[in-house]
Amino acid sequence: MARFRRIDVFLKMEATGIIPVFYHPDIEVCKGVLQACYQGGIRIFEFTNRDDFAHEVFAELSKYATKNFPEMIMGVGTIMDASTAALYIQLGANFVVSPILHPETAYTCNRRKILWIPGCATLSEISKAEELGAEVVKVFPGEVFKPSFVKALKAPMPWTNVMVTGGVSPTQESIEEWFGAGVSCVGMGSQLFPKEVLQRKDFQFIEDKVKTAIGILQAWRVQHTK
Numbered sequence: 001m002a003r004f005r006r007i008d009v010f011l012k013m014e015a016t017g018i019i020p021v022f023y024h025p026d027i028e029v030c031k032g033v034l035q036a037c038y039q040g041g042i043r044i045f046e047f048t049n050r051d052d053f054a055h056e057v058f059a060e061l062s063k064y065a066t067k068n069f070p071e072m073i074m075g076v077g078t079i080m081d082a083s084t085a086a087l088y089i090q091l092g093a094n095f096v097v098s099p100i101l102h103p104e105t106a107y108t109c110n111r112r113k114i115l116w117i118p119g120c121a122t123l124s125e126i127s128k129a130e131e132l133g134a135e136v137v138k139v140f141p142g143e144v145f146k147p148s149f150v151k152a153l154k155a156p157m158p159w160t161n162v163m164v165t166g167g168v169s170p171t172q173e174s175i176e177e178w179f180g181a182g183v184s185c186v187g188m189g190s191q192l193f194p195k196e197v198l199q200r201k202d203f204q205f206i207e208d209k210v211k212t213a214i215g216i217l218q219a220w221r222v223q224h225t226k
C-alpha cells in the first residue's frame with residue numbers, strides 16, 4: 001500500500017476537487033469502479049466503511065490501487081471511532097472521513113499524521129475541529145445545508161477549508177453552485193454510482209460521468225481563477 005504525506009493528500013484533494021465516495025461488498029465491482037475513476041481523472045478515492053467486513057474489501061482494494069494506480073490516494077469514510085480509524089490506517093488509508101466530530105479519532109489520526117476530515121454541522125463544531133487540527137472539514141449532510149451555508153460560514157471564518165458531501169451531483173448546476181459558494185472539494189456518492197449502473201457493471205458509464213464532472217469543474221476554475 002502507498003503512504004502519502006498529509007499535506008500532499010490535502011493538496012491533491014483540492015486539486016482533484018471531486019472525491020468519489022464509494023462502497024460495495026464485491027471487490028471486483030470496487031476494482032472496476034476504482035479503475036473507471038482513475039481513467040476519468042480522479043486521483044483521490046474515499047471508500048466508505050459500510051459493513052462489518054468492509055475493511056477486508058478495503059485491504060484488497062488498497063493493494064490493487066498501489067500496484068495498478070500508484071498515484072491514487074486511498075482513504076476511508078464513515079469512521080465513527082478511533083479504533084476503526086487505526087484499523088484502516090494500518091490497511092493503507094491516507095485520510096479518514098467521518099460523518100461526526102469525534103476528538104479521539106482526531107488524536108489517532110494526528111499521531112499517525114493522517115489527514116482527518118470530521119463531519120460538522122455548526123460553526124462551533126467547525127471551530128472545534130480546527131482546534132483539533134482539521135485542515136479541512138466536511139459539511140454534512142450537504143443536501144440539508146445548501147451552498148449558502150458555506151458562503152455564510154466563510155465570512156467570519158475565511159480560513160476554513162470545506163468539503164461538502166451528500167446530495168452533490170456531477171451536473172454543471174450542482175458543481176458550480178458549491179464551488180461558487182467556496183468549497184475546496186466535494187464528495188460524490190450515489191450520483192456518480194447509480195445502483196442500476198453498478199448492477200450492470202457499466203464502468204464505462206462511470207468513467208464518462210467522472211470525466212464530465214471534472215471537465216465542468218476545470219472549466220469553472222479557469223473562469224474563476226483571479
Ligand SMILES: O=C(O)C(=O)C[C@H](O)[C@H](O)COP(=O)(O)O
Pocket residue numbers: 021048077078079097098099141165166167168187188189190191
Ligand atoms: O458516511 C459518510 O462518511 C458519508 O460521507 C455519507 C455518504 O456516503 C454521503 O453522504 C454520500 O452522499 P451522496 O453523494 O448523496 O450519495
